Amino acid sequence: MKSTKFTPVTKLSKEEVDRKWWEIGDFFRRNSLWMLMYCTGCCAIELPPAMTSAYDMERLGMGPMATPRQADILLVSGYLSLKTLRRLIYTYEQMSEPRFVVALGSCPINGGIYHDSHAVINQLDQYIPVDVYVAGCMPNTESVMNGFVDLMIKIKNKTAVGWKNYHKNFEWYKENQLNSLGEVVVHDEFHQ
Amino acid sequence: MILNLLVGLGVALFGFVLQTGLAGFNRKIIGRLQKRHGPKWYQEYLDIFKLLSKKSISHGWIFDFGVIMALGGIIGTAMFMPLTSTFLAFENYDNFFIFVYLLAVGMLGMAMSASGSGNPWASIGVMRALTTMLAYEVPFMIVVLTIIKISGTSSVAGIQLFQQAAGNNWFIIALPLGGIVAVLALMGMLGKKPFETYIAPAEIASGPMVEYGGKQLGMLFILHEISVFIEVSLFVHLFLGGATNIFIFIVKYAAVYTFVNLISNVNGRFKIDQVVKFFYKWPLLMAVTQAVVAIYFGWVI
Numbered sequence: 430m431k432s433t434k435f436t437p438v439t440k441l442s443k444e445e446v447d448r449k450w451w452e453i454g455d456f457f458r459r460n461s462l463w464m465l466m467y468c469t470g471c472c473a474i475e476l477p478p479a480m481t482s483a484y485d486m487e488r489l490g491m492g493p494m495a496t497p498r499q500a501d502i503l504l505v506s507g508y509l510s511l512k513t514l515r516r517l518i519y520t521y522e523q524m525s526e527p528r529f530v531v532a533l534g535s536c537p538i539n540g541g542i543y544h545d546s547h548a549v550i551n552q553l554d555q556y557i558p559v560d561v562y563v564a565g566c567m568p569n570t571e572s573v574m575n576g577f578v579d580l581m582i583k584i585k586n587k588t589a590v591g592w593k594n595y596h597k598n599f600e601w602y603k604e605n606q607l608n609s610l611g612e613v614v615v616h617d618e619f620h621q
Numbered sequence: 622m623i624l625n626l627l628v629g630l631g632v633a634l635f636g637f638v639l640q641t642g643l644a645g646f647n648r649k650i651i652g653r654l655q656k657r658h659g660p661k662w663y664q665e666y667l668d669i670f671k672l673l674s675k676k677s678i679s680h681g682w683i684f685d686f687g688v689i690m691a692l693g694g695i696i697g698t699a700m701f702m703p704l705t706s707t708f709l710a711f712e713n714y715d716n717f718f719i720f721v722y723l724l725a726v727g728m729l730g731m732a733m734s735a736s737g738s739g740n741p742w743a744s745i746g747v748m749r750a751l752t753t754m755l756a757y758e759v760p761f762m763i764v765v766l767t768i769i770k771i772s773g774t775s776s777v778a779g780i781q782l783f784q785q786a787a788g789n790n791w792f793i794i795a796l797p798l799g800g801i802v803a804v805l806a807l808m809g810m811l812g813k814k815p816f817e818t819y820i821a822p823a824e825i826a827s828g829p830m831v832e833y834g835g836k837q838l839g840m841l842f843i844l845h846e847i848s849v850f851i852e853v854s855l856f857v858h859l860f861l862g863g864a865t866n867i868f869i870f871i872v873k874y875a876a877v878y879t880f881v882n883l884i885s886n887v888n889g890r891f892k893i894d895q896v897v898k899f900f901y902k903w904p905l906l907m908a909v910t911q912a913v914v915a916i917y918f919g920w921v922i
Binding site: 457482490494495496500526 | 648652655656658659674675677822823827830831833835
């Protein structure tokens, strides 16, 4: 029998230790997702049944939060006009990391029924990174809940890395944002 | 001395674990009340550890320091709390006024930190919290001073022993009007609806907590759990005859917290002027009546 007395202690490298801590953190993060709801379109009507007794989002540990600082998920439901896009980008940049974006309905995917409007952007993915899309016009509540479960699985598999991509491709995102939003001419709280 | 300190820290840790678990259970109870399943019973732990695992930003030195000061002040207060009538970390330092003064350190730390964030909602929230405090403290203090006059001691353990010596003559029964006032004041202290005015998520975006995210918010959650532990324990000790052993304490504690939560969840929210008017009307009147009846006429059931 091999003696255990002199077995060399396997020392974990710093990356290994970091990875282990990150996995423990991921367990907490995916079981307690707080949302900031940015409800611009009609898809927001699917959220009350998801939160109340019909589907009960709280059993997954999810709930609405009041401010961007406290939230983990930015839930974009519906079309984004150029004015709301600016607020959305401010909101996204205020959230504390790791942060995730869930886009509801077909408007953030390809513009939906507003695809030919002059005031509405068509693809949200060009401006901020989106982790989960829930397609449909409008998606029913089951698919909304399914989208959240998908996000949890993505966090578990470490593929919900939109917030890292935002740092990595920051120049590209900023360029797209500036191209769409244009230059600010009037400097006051309504224009910038 | 070192041993006392360790016991005190143990009491604070016990309070945190007890209150956090109980808060999770209460979220489940509220879920059932609304015909939902409700979260897992350990959801509050998950929330707190998630917040501590997130990255966070700072709004400056005052913002960070205030949170730490508030958490330290609250842990320091919890260290003096007697769990039963005989078990306490620092013998003879369980005076009621110690809790009143030390709780203020936590509240002021939080007010300082929230003002340091520079957000106007935070200032409004702090102002409302202090106004609510002014409203419920006056009737509550009148009732507690009546109790101190009757029992002849201001030590929390002493008041428990006084109630237990008289054959479990709880002050909530002996002073019925004062008991009602104390329940109302407890709801104000815990920030339960209808006195939830200073949090008001839909109105002032969760008030003092508006700029907190990540680790600072996690610390505020720990602070909140421990301060709830202090306030509910004070109620148990002063009005429900305290506890002779730890199990009775846990049972009484859970009963009081659940009862207050159940009342809270069938109520709406007052405006801030309604809170002040309410507390200065009926509770104050009942508290003064109770004090006059108990002290001058000596009519104690």
